[in-house]
Every structure is written in C-alpha cells, then in structure tokens.
Amino acid sequence: MTVFADNANSVTAPILENEEIAKNTMRVRVLVPDMAAKVVPGQFFMIRNPSGNDPLIGRAFALYDACPHKGWLDLVYIVKGKLTTSIAPLAPRAELAIWGPLGNGFPPAKTEHLIMVAGGIGQTPFLTLAREALGNQSFGAEPRTSGYARRVSFCYGVRNASYLAGLDQFREAGCELHIASEDGSQPDGSTGRAERVTDTLSRLLDADDSEKRIVCCGPEPMMEAVAEIAHLRGVPCQISLETPMACGIGICFTCVAKIGCAEDWDYKRTCVEGPVFDAEQVIWD
Ligand SMILES: Cc1cc2nc3c(=O)[nH]c(=O)nc-3n(C[C@H](O)[C@H](O)[C@H](O)COP(=O)(O)OP(=O)(O)OC[C@H]3O[C@@H](n4cnc5c(N)ncnc54)[C@H](O)[C@@H]3O)c2cc1C
Ligand code: FES
Numbered sequence: 001m002t003v004f005a006d007n008a009n010s011v012t013a014p015i016l017e018n019e020e021i022a023k024n025t026m027r028v029r030v031l032v033p034d035m036a037a038k039v040v041p042g043q044f045f046m047i048r049n050p051s052g053n054d055p056l057i058g059r060a061f062a063l064y065d066a067c068p069h070k071g072w073l074d075l076v077y078i079v080k081g082k083l084t085t086s087i088a089p090l091a092p093r094a095e096l097a098i099w100g101p102l103g104n105g106f107p108p109a110k111t112e113h114l115i116m117v118a119g120g121i122g123q124t125p126f127l128t129l130a131r132e133a134l135g136n137q138s139f140g141a142e143p144r145t146s147g148y149a150r151r152v153s154f155c156y157g158v159r160n161a162s163y164l165a166g167l168d169q170f171r172e173a174g175c176e177l178h179i180a181s182e183d184g185s186q187p188d189g190s191t192g193r194a195e196r197v198t199d200t201l202s203r204l205l206d207a208d209d210s211e212k213r214i215v216c217c218g219p220e221p222m223m224e225a226v227a228e229i230a231h232l233r234g235v236p237c238q239i240s241l242e243t244p245m246a247c248g249i250g251i252c253f254t255c256v257a258k259i260g261c262a263e264d265w266d267y268k269r270t271c272v273e274g275p276v277f278d279a280e281q282v283i284w285d
Pocket of ligand 1 (some may be wrong): 059060083
C-alpha cells in the first residue's frame with residue numbers, strides 16, 4: 001500500500017516541553033493540532049531545527065504520544081547526531097519545523113494477544129498502539145477501530161536499565177511489561193537475568209497458545225531475529241523499519257528497502273510504502 005503524503009502538514013510549531021526521560025533520551029512535546037488530530041500509531045514525522053541549516057534535511061521520528069483534544073504530540077529521541085544534539089537544549093517556546101503525519105502506520109488488526117517487541121528507542125511507536133489496541137484511545141481524522149486486542153504484552157530490550165523510558169506510561173496503558181537488559185539490570189535497581197529481548201519473546205510465546213500477532217521495531221539485526229522467530233512459529237508479524245530518510249514524502253528514494261512481492265522482490269520506499277511491512281516480505285541483506 002502506498003500512502004501519499006498529501007495528508008501531511010508542514011509547520012513551524014512551538015515546543016511545550018522538552019525533557020530527559022531516560023539516559024540520553026528526550027521527550028519533546030509540540031503543539032500541532034492538525035497533526036495530532038489525524039495521526040495513527042506507527043506513523044512518523046520529519047523534524048528540522050528551524051534556527052540553523054545543519055543538518056539541512058529533516059530526520060524521522062515515530063509518534064510516541066498524542067492528545068488530539070489539547071492539540072499536542074510527543075516524540076521521543078536518543079541524543080546521538082547533528083539534529084538531536086541541536087534540539088536537546090531547546091526550551092519551551094522555541095520552535096521545531098515538523099512535517100507529517102507520514103507513512104502507513106500499524107494496521108488495527110484483531111488479535112487475542114498483541115505482542116510488541118522493542119529494542120532500545122524502537123519502543124516509541126508502541127505506546128499509542130497499546131492504548132488503541134486495548135480500546136483506551138482512538139486515533140485518526142476518522143477515528144480508526146480500537147479495542148482489537150484482548151491482551152497486550154510489551155517486550156522491551158535495552159543495554160541497561162538506565163535506558164528504559166516511559167515504563168509508567170506503558171503500565172498505565174494496560175500493557176504487561178517484560179524487560180530484557182543485556183547486563184541484567186532492572187528498573188528497581190536490582191540485578192536479574194541478563195538476556196536479549198528475543199529470549200524474552202521466545203519464553204512468552206512458549207507460555208501462551210492463544211492466537212497472537214507480533215509487532216516489532218528496533219535495530220535491524222534484532223528485527224531480523226524476531227522475524228525469524230515469528231516465521232518458525234507461524235505467528236503473523238509486522239516490522240517497522242527505521243531506514244535513514246531524506247525527504248519523507250516519496251521523492252528522493254534514499255529510504256528504499258528490499259521487499260518481496262509475488263515471486264521476486266522490489267525496492268520499496270519506506271517513507272510512503274512503510275515504515276510498517278509484513279515481516280515475511282522483508283529481505284534482510
Ligand atoms: C520511520 C522512522 C522512525 C524513527 N523514529 C525514531 C524515534 O522515535 N526516536 C529516535 O531517536 N530515532 C528515530 N529514528 C531514527 C532517527 O531518524 C535517526 O537516528 C536520525 O538520524 C537522528 O538524527 P541525528 O541528526 O541526531 O543523527 P545523525 O547525525 O543523522 O546521525 C545518525 C547516525 O550516524 C552516527 N553519526 C553521527 N555523526 C557521526 C560522526 N561524526 N561519525 C560517525 N558516526 C556519526 C550517529 O551515531 C548515528 O548512528 C527513526 C527513523 C525512522 C526512519
Ligand atoms: S525519504 Fe525520500 S523517498 Fe523516502
């Protein structure tokens with residue numbers, strides 16, 4: 001499915017909040033009523049810092065939270081490169097250039113048990129998805145169906161517990177939380193089993209024979225491993241790719257990924273034909 005960017009707006013919007021919520025991890029709230037009213041879980045926005053020209057092109061960030069009623073939306077970002085370093089010190093009333101919502105988002109597909117698997121900052125698309133799936137919030141200009149999952153589990157893998165962001169919000173959304181840290185550190189300061197999120201996922205799948213669907217976002221090797229687990233167990237799985245992007249609106253072709261179609265494959269633009277793809281179609285090389 002190609003999602004044309006005709007539905008996107010481009011504005012320079014005021015920042016309402018910009019605060020650290022975990023190690024090196026910021027949550028920025030911007031006032032963008034038109035965008036907050038139509039975004040759906042899994043869509044993303046392109047951001048620029050309007051007070052400079054470096055970087056000249058925008059960067060993509062997934063929707064983290066939205067309040068259509070109050071007109072704001074939240075993005076969560078790791079401070080790592082040019083754009084994120086330049087916006088991390090911005091105070092309320094400073095502005096961001098933002099265009100979106102972009103991309104297809106996750107389908108609101110009915111399931112008994114929705115399992116969300118995130119690696120690091122790949123957690124961002126899942127807060128709104130959990131709320132929608134459990135029927136606690138609706139999204140979209142013409143509100144999409146909600147309440148399509150009976151149970152939502154969130155498998156969240158991080159290097160160590162200091163990187164865990166938004167746990168209380170995920171709990172309040174009604175998710176069952178399953179934390180995996182590579183050093184065994186836990187959110188309460190204790191030390192538990194050191195493991196990868198794929199181990200956590202496998203254990204969860206072993207323990208539940210109800211009908212399931214997996215959604216996944218994070219580093220590419222982790223998504224490939226999750227896709228393989230889902231394939232071997234015959235569980236439907238959608239992956240949200242984080243391919244670097246330049247325009248976000250389908251023009252430049254910097255964002256292409258190899259996607260299987262019929263008996264062959266083709267390059268698909270992640271910004272307008274994704275970022276969410278069926279895991280069975282993604283060609284990992
Ligand atoms: C659909 C989509 C959704 C996304 N959602 C999110 C999200 O919700 N949150 C989030 O944090 N990210 C998200 N990303 C990723 C984000 O867009 C990129 O990480 C973006 O490049 C960050 O911008 P930046 O200018 O700060 O980093 P960039 O300057 O673009 O740096 C990107 C990478 O290059 C490396 N790098 C930068 N400078 C150097 C250097 N001098 N030498 C060597 N390496 C260097 C950085 O370490 C980093 O790995 C998403 C991407 C996509 C496509
Ligand atoms: S980012 Fe330009 S075509 Fe996708």
